[in-house]
Amino acid sequence: xxxxxxxxxxxxxxxxxxxxxxxxxxxxxxxxxxxxxxxxxxxxxxxxxxxxxxxxxxxxxxxxxxxxxxxxxxx
Numbered sequence: 001x002x003x004x005x006x007x008x009x010x011x012x013x014x015x016x017x018x019x020x021x022x023x024x025x026x027x028x029x030x031x032x033x034x035x036x037x038x039x040x041x042x043x044x045x046x047x048x049x050x051x052x053x054x055x056x057x058x059x060x061x062x063x064x065x066x067x068x069x070x071x072x073x074x075x
Contacts, residue, residue, distance in 0.1 A: 002034035002070060003027065009038045009066065016042050017049050020071065024055060027073050032058065035069045042067050 006023050008016035016037045023033055035046070043060065046069045050057040059070040 003031040006035045033071045
């Protein structure tokens with residue numbers, strides 16, 4: 001279970017990323033954030049977000065049109 005959850009369903013790019021960035025900023029290093037989104041573009045967006053920010057994308061999956069991401073804050 002993630003330390004924090006973010007519901008970004010119904011939001012289009014770049015809102016899921018912006019909300020995740022704000023949530024992660026307030027978290028302790030090592031904490032995890034689970035994001036749920038419905039925008040198919042979020043898959044590539046969160047991969048790029050983690051690559052650029054240095055945070056770790058622990059999991060990414062899709063079910064019934066909902067994309068779930070688990071990100072660990074690393075710095």
